[in-house]
Amino acid sequence: VTRRAVVTGLGVVSPVGIGADETWSALVAGRSGIADITLFDTSGYDVRIAGEVKGFDATQYMDARDVRRHDRNTHFAVAATGEALRHAGLLDGDRHVVDADPDQFGMVFGTGIGGIGIMSDGIKTLLERGPGRVSPFLLPNMLPDSASGQVAIEFGLRGPNMAVVSACATGGHAIGEAMEAIVRGQADLMLGAGTEAVIVPLAFAGFQQMKALGTPIDPDTGAYDPAIASRPFDATRNGFVVAEGSAVLVLEELEHAKARGATPIAEVIGYGSSADAFHMAAPADRGEGSQRAMRAALARAGIGPEEVDYINAHGTSTPLNDRYETMAIKEVFGDHARQLKVSSTKSMTGHAMGAAGAIETFACVKVVETGCIPPTINYRHPDPECDLDYVPNESRAADVRVALSNSMGLGGHNSTVIVRRLEA
Amino acid sequence: MSGKPPPRDPARRAVVTGMGAITPIGNDAETFWRNLADGVSGVAPISAYDASNEEVRIAAQIKGFEPRDYIDFKAARRMSRFSQIAVAAARQAIEGSGLEIGEHNRDDVAVVMNTGGGGMVDVAEGQETYLQKGPARVSPFMVPMLSPSMAACQISIQNGTRGPVITSVAACASGVQAYVEAQRLIEHGDVDVVITGGTESAIMPVAFAALANMGALSKRNDEPEKASRPFDAGRDGFVFGEAAGVMVIESVEHAEARGAQIIAEVAGGALTGDAFHISAPEPSGYGAALAMQRAVRDAHLEPEEVDYIAAHGTSTPLNDATESKAIRSAFGAHADRLAVSSNKSMIGHTLGAAGSMSALAAVMAIRDGCLPPTINYETPDPACDLDYVPNSSRAADVRVAIINGFGFGGQNAVAVFKRYNG
Numbered sequence: 001v002t003r004r005a006v007v008t009g010l011g012v013v014s015p016v017g018i019g020a021d022e023t024w025s026a027l028v029a030g031r032s033g034i035a036d037i038t039l040f041d042t043s044g045y046d047v048r049i050a051g052e053v054k055g056f057d058a059t060q061y062m063d064a065r066d067v068r069r070h071d072r073n074t075h076f077a078v079a080a081t082g083e084a085l086r087h088a089g090l091l092d093g094d095r096h097v098v099d100a101d102p103d104q105f106g107m108v109f110g111t112g113i114g115g116i117g118i119m120s121d122g123i124k125t126l127l128e129r130g131p132g133r134v135s136p137f138l139l140p141n142m143l144p145d146s147a148s149g150q151v152a153i154e155f156g157l158r159g160p161n162m163a164v165v166s167a168c169a170t171g172g173h174a175i176g177e178a179m180e181a182i183v184r185g186q187a188d189l190m191l192g193a194g195t196e197a198v199i200v201p202l203a204f205a206g207f208q209q210m211k212a213l214g215t216p217i218d219p220d221t222g223a224y225d226p227a228i229a230s231r232p233f234d235a236t237r238n239g240f241v242v243a244e245g246s247a248v249l250v251l252e253e254l255e256h257a258k259a260r261g262a263t264p265i266a267e268v269i270g271y272g273s274s275a276d277a278f279h280m281a282a283p284a285d286r287g288e289g290s291q292r293a294m295r296a297a298l299a300r301a302g303i304g305p306e307e308v309d310y311i312n313a314h315g316t317s318t319p320l321n322d323r324y325e326t327m328a329i330k331e332v333f334g335d336h337a338r339q340l341k342v343s344s345t346k347s348m349t350g351h352a353m354g355a356a357g358a359i360e361t362f363a364c365v366k367v368v369e370t371g372c373i374p375p376t377i378n379y380r381h382p383d384p385e386c387d388l389d390y391v392p393n394e395s396r397a398a399d400v401r402v403a404l405s406n407s408m409g410l411g412g413h414n415s416t417v418i419v420r421r422l423e424a
Numbered sequence: 425m426s427g428k429p430p431p432r433d434p435a436r437r438a439v440v441t442g443m444g445a446i447t448p449i450g451n452d453a454e455t456f457w458r459n460l461a462d463g464v465s466g467v468a469p470i471s472a473y474d475a476s477n478e479e480v481r482i483a484a485q486i487k488g489f490e491p492r493d494y495i496d497f498k499a500a501r502r503m504s505r506f507s508q509i510a511v512a513a514a515r516q517a518i519e520g521s522g523l524e525i526g527e528h529n530r531d532d533v534a535v536v537m538n539t540g541g542g543g544m545v546d547v548a549e550g551q552e553t554y555l556q557k558g559p560a561r562v563s564p565f566m567v568p569m570l571s572p573s574m575a576a577c578q579i580s581i582q583n584g585t586r587g588p589v590i591t592s593v594a595a596c597a598s599g600v601q602a603y604v605e606a607q608r609l610i611e612h613g614d615v616d617v618v619i620t621g622g623t624e625s626a627i628m629p630v631a632f633a634a635l636a637n638m639g640a641l642s643k644r645n646d647e648p649e650k651a652s653r654p655f656d657a658g659r660d661g662f663v664f665g666e667a668a669g670v671m672v673i674e675s676v677e678h679a680e681a682r683g684a685q686i687i688a689e690v691a692g693g694a695l696t697g698d699a700f701h702i703s704a705p706e707p708s709g710y711g712a713a714l715a716m717q718r719a720v721r722d723a724h725l726e727p728e729e730v731d732y733i734a735a736h737g738t739s740t741p742l743n744d745a746t747e748s749k750a751i752r753s754a755f756g757a758h759a760d761r762l763a764v765s766s767n768k769s770m771i772g773h774t775l776g777a778a779g780s781m782s783a784l785a786a787v788m789a790i791r792d793g794c795l796p797p798t799i800n801y802e803t804p805d806p807a808c809d810l811d812y813v814p815n816s817s818r819a820a821d822v823r824v825a826i827i828n829g830f831g832f833g834g835q836n837a838v839a840v841f842k843r844y845n846g
Contacts, residue, residue, distance in 0.1 A: 045559050069702075103714060106697065113571065114593070116547060123551040123630050131478055131633030138634035140702045140832035143541055144572050144593040149833020152697040158711060161697035161835045162601060165542070165572040165591040173590065184608065185429070186695075202551050205559035206567040273588035275580040277530065280502070280568045289586065292531065410568050411577025413589050 005182040005190075006264035006422060007365050008257050009088025009250030011080035014359055015051030015243050015349050019083060023359075024366050027374040028395045032227035032348050034216075034241050039199045047213045049226040050199050051243025051350030062154070069137040070150060071115030072197035076246035076355075077147035078154050081191060084248040085155060089262055090189075097155055099260045100189050106159030106181065107148055107191035109248075110174035112167050112354030112409075113198055114144030120202040147195050147246075159187040168314075170194050171247070171357020172407035172415030176271030176297075178251050179417075188256045192268075194358035195246035207242050210281065214239035214317050220380070230351075231378035232315035232344035233322050233386040240316040243350030247358035249365065266365045266419045270301025270404075276412030283321060283408060287328030290314075290406060293414035294332045297404065301418045305333045308340065308418070309400040310367055312360045313390075314408045315344025315376065316351055325406065326386045341398060343391040347377040357407035361417050364403035368421040373398050429692075429722055435677040438610040438618075438690040439844055440787055442521025442672035444513035447781065448484035448665055448771045452516055456781075457788040459770070460796045461817045465649035466771050467663050472627040480636045482648040483627050484665030484772030495582065502565050503578055504543035509668035510575035510623035511582050518583060521672035522684055523617065525583050534587035535576045536605045536620040537670075538598035540776030540831075542572030544626045575623045575668075587615040594695075596736070598622055599669070599779020600829030600837035604693030604719075606673045607839070616678040621670035622780035635664060638703065640740060652773075653800035654737035654766035655744045655808040662738040665772030669780030671787070688787045691824075691840040692723030698834025705743055709750030711836045716754040716826065719838035725824060728758045730840075732789055732825040734782035735812075737766025737798065738773050745807035747828065752810075763820060765813040769799040779829040779837065786825035786841045795820050 012019065015033030016026035026033070033051045042048040058067040058075035061082055067075060085091040092098045097105065118135075119142040125133050140146060145163035152161055160181055164173045171194035178192030198204070207213055214229040219236035230241040249268075257264050274296060276289035283290070298305060314325055322344075330337045345363050352359055367373055372395055379392035400421070407415045443453035448466025450456035459466075466484045475481040486509065491500040494512035503511070514537075518525070525533055550566045568574060573591040580589045588609065594601050599622025606618035635641050642661040644651035652663040679686055696715040700706035720727055736747055744766075752759045767785050774781060785796050794817050801814035824842045831837075 102699065103696070106695070108592075112573075119544065119547050119630075120551045120554075122634060123548050124555060126630045126633055127552060127555065131629060131636070134630060134633035134637055136634065136638040137702070139631060139638065140595070142544075143595050143832065145595055145598075145831065145835065146702070146833060149595070149697075149702060149831070149835060152699045152834060153701065156699045158697045158699045158714075160695040161594065162695065163593040165593050166576075166589065167568075167571050167573055170573075177590075180608075180612075184612070201559065202547065202554050202562065203567065205554050205562035206550060206564070206570075208559060209562050209564035210567060211564065273590070274531075275535070275577070275586050275589035277580045277584050277586045279581070280574070280577065292586065409573070410571060411574055411589070412580065413573065413577065 003183050003185060004254040005179040005251045005268045006254050006257055007249050007266045008252045008262045008264055009084040010362055011084030011248040012362055013053055013076045013080045014245040015053055018056060027345055027348055028372055030375050030377045034226045034229055034350050036226060040201050045208060047208050049216045049229055051241055052199055053245055070141050071118045073111055073195045074147045074150050077151050077195040080246040080248040081151045084250045088250040102156050102158045104159050104187050105157045105189040106161050106187045108162045108164055108174040108178040109148035109151055110164040110170035110194045110354050111144050111147060112170050112196055115142035115146060116203050117197055117200040118142050120200055166413035167409030167411055168353050168356055169407040169409035169413035169415040170354035172405060172417050175249055175361050175417050176415060179268040179271055182251055182253050188253045190251045191248050192251050193248040194355040196353040196355040197244045198353060199244050212239050212318055214241050228378050230317045230347050232317040232347050232376055233390045234379050235381035235383035237317045240318055241350035243352040245352045245355045245359060247355060247362045264422045266368045267422055269420045270297040270418030272296030272300060272416040274414045278412050281410055283324045287324035289412055290328040290408055290414045291331050293416040297416035297418050306336045308402045308404050310373055310403040311340055311342045312364050312405045313342050313344045314406045315346055323385045326388055337388060341373050341391050342388045343374060343376045345374050361405045364405045364419045367400050367403050368419055371397055371399060436611050437676045438607040438673050439676055439679050440671050440673055440687045441679050441684040442517040443784055444516030444670045445784055446486055446489055446509040446513050447667040448486055451489055453784055460767055460785060461794055463797050463799045467648045467651055469648060473629055480632050480641045480643060481645045482651055482663060484663055485627055486666055504546050504569045505625040506539055506623045507575040507578045509625060510537055511578050513668040513670040514579045514619050517670040517672045523672055525585060530584050530586045532587055532615045533585040533617040534609055534615040535579045535585055536590045536602045536618055537576035537579055538592055538602040538622045538776055539572050539575060540595050540598055540624050541626050543570030544631060545628050546570040548628055548630055579619055594835040595831030595833060596775050596778055597829035597831035597835045597837040598776035600827055600839050603690055603783055603839040604837060607690045607693060610675050617674040620673055622777040623668035624774050624776040625666040627666055650800050652739045652769050654739040654769050654798055655812045656801050657803040657805035659739045661740055663772035665774040667774040667777040667781055669777055669784050686844045688790045689842050689844045691842045692719055693839035694718035694722055696836045700834050703832050705746040705830060709746045709753060712750035712830055713754040715836040715838040719840050723840040727755050730824045730826055731822045732795055733762055733764045734785045734827040735764050735766045736828040736830045737768055739768060748808045748810055759810060763795050763813050764810045765796055765798045767796060779827060782827035786827050789822045789825055790841060790843050793819055793821055
């Protein structure tokens with residue numbers, strides 16, 4: 001009997017809202033979460049905008065002492081996990097997991113960088129006040145797996161536990177690997193998730209110096225407008241916008257979900273992973289590596305390209321990514337590419353790095369659940385090299401059975417995840 | 425998850441065909457193994473920076489590593505040291521395996537290269553530049569260099585492999601997880617070859633300050649070679665080290681088709697979580713024991729068939745006692761017939777690379793019939809009552825060896841290696 005991985009819970013902390021419902025209604029409404037940075041003083045910086053999570057109070061989700069010791073990426077992870085577990089009906093009032101064997105409940109919780117906020121604070125302390133003042137909690141809590149460790153501790157999940165890292169492709173890898181763990185029988189329940197909190201001075205300086213960030217100037221009017229900075233597939237796009245957040249999918253073996261009377265929202269049916277073997281920061285010509293990830297995911301799902309209805313694109317809003325991703329989609333899908341709806345929710349959320357693939361797979365799950373496709377906002381100037389249906393500016397009702405999420409990362413990582421509406 | 429896992433396709437068994445290592449006791453796999461078997465310590469006073477006024481002044485550093493022996497000068501300059509040593513060890517492993525990577529097979533070669541912290545050194549340098557000179561002077565290469573996934577990417581880029589490139593981080597369990605993941609990728613037919621291992625290089629003031637303030641490090645500064653003493657009653661913490669270990673692992677059918685020499689088999693593995701504390705092990709050792717039991721079952725073996733455990737054995741008071749208890753609870757009476765040793769007694773704790781060091785030790789123990797010792801074992805601890813192969817190596821017929829890795833946050837990983845019998 002083939003084991004199938006279904007989604008039974010969703011949790012999100014994103015620049016467009018705290019909570020899955022908040023985030024989804026913002027995406028459907030085409031609301032941008034990009035604004036001036038408030039998390040640190042940006043004087044001296046050329047780029048001063050980001051997709052910050054707004055109004056987030058970590059002490060609502062974690063003990064205040066743990067909040068102090070942990071990085072913001074871990075705060076997001078714990079908050080999103082709590083929501084996802086509650087949504088799945090797996091949490092009682094005291095935040096204990098119910099209806100599941102904790103030894104059979106694991107996670108793949110990815111991040112691009114991990115605790116760079118507390119790490120750079122630690123280095124500042126070291127330089128200014130000496131080694132004796134460096135926090136004893138720095139090392140365990142700055143490591144990229146500290147979110148996955150703390151989430152396991154908070155909720156008592158003792159099954160397989162990994163933190164995958166593949167820069168901006170992380171979220172897709174995490175959900176794909178979590179699906180595989182269920183299908184292979186390593187666990188009955190897995191969180192597939194990503195988290196990131198990189199809006200700190202040092203990381204932001206690094207991003208700025210890579211000269212890949214979008215600017216908050218309206219290309220038509222010249223007016224200052226942070227919300228216009230991320231405009232994937234638009235001919236005037238000029239870079240991505242750094243964002244933060246976390247998304248958690250509760251994946252569950254179908255029979256396990258049925259046995260406890262849970263309502264599956266969608267099924268994760270495909271996962272593909274590949275490398276460009278080309279360059280640290282630039283994508284391979286014509287998105288060649290991404291093509292192989294999409295093909296591998298289709299093969300794993302056992303479906304033909306014509307069965308895919310919607311693609312949530314990586315669509316970062318950099319000149320090269322969006323052009324190559326368009327080419328890659330056309331190569332893989334052939335004539336069917338014209339029928340596909342493709343949108344980039346990064347137009348609203350910005351690019352949340354290691355959390356992006358998880359936030360976007362969340363969007364795919366909502367698309368197959370609700371039959372509503374979130375738009376690519378800020379789309380005004382067609383680019384002859386980006387000639388697909390990007391669902392411009394307004395969300396659209398559509399019958400979507402199968403949705404695919406693409407992610408590509410620095411270093412040439414590619415991951416693709418495919419979800420399908422649950423059919424009897 | 426009760427009962428036996430489904431039977432395995434014999435052709436998709438995963439076997440080791442090449443090994444590479446850059447370590448505190450040797451910059452290739454054979455030198456590393458010879459020194460490990462001879463009980464040579466790689467711990468010495470820190471030379472990477474001036475530590476003369478610090479609380480902890482000793483480390484297990486790599487000696488005499490020249491990136492240019494393995495990597496083009498310009499590429500090496502844009503690579504963090506944790507990536508450089510990983511690329512170097514991978515090159516040795518690929519050459520040793522005789523594997524040619526080209527158009528005919530590059531899509532079917534994966535890289536699984538794990539680490540604990542990635543480019544922490546680059547974060548520190550970047551932060552110093554940022555604080556002293558402002559954001560505009562921060563290197564545009566900082567973000568790609570520090571990314572923990574970059575060692576895997578650089579192995580892919582340098583060798584032209586285009587299958588999956590995966591980095592998973594589980595603190596000190598990272599290295600072990602790599603072999604578990606590699607075995608699964610091969611068993612499930614995702615790829616034919618996986619270049620896999622662990623890497624870590626963070627000999628830097630902030631890491632030492634933080635670990636020392638946690639109380640995790642040995643302060644035996646005056647006797648560096650004696651500082652790492654796993655399972656000994658006088659142990660007072662671990663010695664921080666740097667290393668990279670890499671293996672070429674492939675399916676039996678692929679190895680046989682190209683006439684490769686098979687060194688050992690990666691027979692299975694398991695991961696579990698303690699769900700307990702960010703740095704302390706759960707005191708009963710439940711999660712660690714569960715991982716050992718599941719790993720042995722995943723390998724289609726009985727606990728009584730295990731001959732050797734390359735222990736996590738960090739030399740902290742808590743880990744070594746809990747791990748001993750976990751081994752007892754996983755193996756029952758057989759625990760008294762097992763040999764257990766900790767290579768950390770010689771190379772210190774290399775965090776994300778530690779599992780790759782134990783993997784090399786396990787495979788070599790199977791290949792050569794030799795158990796590497798736990799050095800500095802002088803005073804028995806009643807809480808650690810197993811056979812730790814004290815102080816000198818020992819000849820033994822090792823058919824099955826398991827490696828343990830337990831990480832901060834309660835991540836437990838165990839991988840199983842066994843002699844390849846065709």
